[in-house]
Amino acid sequence: MATGSWADEEDELPPTRIIDNKDGTKLVISYKFNEDNKKVQITQKIKHTMIREHVHPAVAARRKWKKYGAEKDKPEGPDLSTTQIGDPVQLKLSFNMKQAELEEEEKQKAEQKSTTINVFKCRYCGGEHFTARCPYKETLGSMSQSTASNPPPEDESSGNAGGSGGSGYVPPHLRNRKPGEASSGGKFERDDSTTLRVTQLNEIVDEDMIRHELFGNFRSIQRVNLVRNRETGKSKGLAYVAFATISDAERALEMYNGKGYHNLILQLEWSKPKK
Structure with missing residues (x-):
């Protein structure tokens, strides 16, 4: 009996001791068995810090409301058994983060090439x-x-013939032309003498902002063509603005070239170089 009592005393761990220090900290001394089944002592120094939280008076008053239902007679504050604090975040950790980043870069490069x-x-x-x-x-x-509605004649001789054999339709600007004479344009040639090329535009700028905000002082704008990315639809920072008169285009060029607009410096030039 004496041997068994002595063995029981050896297996028991000393009680945990808590010592209050003068600096406000506490010294907690506890004991446990390690992996080798040896008794070890653990000493912890604990300091209690009070953190004051300043909240809105309405929030503080709401925290003092009496709880009801399943939470009736429960102490103040959220109960972790019935209340979820914060939103769950699905976080996936991987040991091959660098490998994943390299694969993502290679994928982006492949997409750019395609x-x-x-x-x-x-x-x-x-x-x-x-x-x-x-x-x-x-x-x-x-x-x-x-051209689609009026296809050219299959035979040039039949097209130039004026007999009753039925000649093909010749547009007015192509009539009375000598053989081998180059086209001089005609009414379908676009006049870009009043068109300005605007670069360094912010991505948020669209056609309406160019027409009504940037060039809002000019009421003679004929058209605004904003160049966009073919895949994303975002602006490439380039636009063509056509004015009714050359004088208005020159005035806009002098007013806005080199000026700031939405954190960028605008660059204006003629879309068709002047001779």
Whole structure:
């Protein structure tokens, strides 16, 4: 019996002691068995700090409301068994973060290469943009419609003949032309002498902002064509603004070239260099 009592005393751990220090801290001394089944002592120094939280008076008053229902007679403050503090965040940690970043960079590079290869071409002017956003859609579109509705004759001799054999339709600006004479334009040629090329535009700027905000003092704006990214639809910071007269275009060029607009410095120039 004496041996068993002595073994029980060896297996028991000393009670935890708490010592209050003069500086306001507490010294907690506890004991436990380690992995080798040896008794070890753990000493912890604890300091209690009071943090005052300043909240709105309405929030403080709401915290003092009496609880009801399943929370009746419960102490103040949220009960973790019935109240969820904060929103759950789904966080996935991986040991191969660098590998994932490299794969993401390679994926982006591959997408950029595919984007560079698959270039859209406008049906009107052959530019790298959507046909619907072609700045020359009005002019070239009308020309294509005229050509489609009035196809040229299959035989030039029959087209130039004026007999009763039925000649093909010749547009007015192509009539009375000598053989081999180059086209001089005609009424379908677009006049860009009053068009300004505006660059360094912010991405948030759209056609309405250009027409009514940037050039709001000019009521003679004929059209505004903003160049956009073919995939994202975002602005590329480039626009073409056509005015009714050359004098208005010159005045706008002098007023806004080099001026700041939405944190960027505008650059204005003629879309067609002056001779």
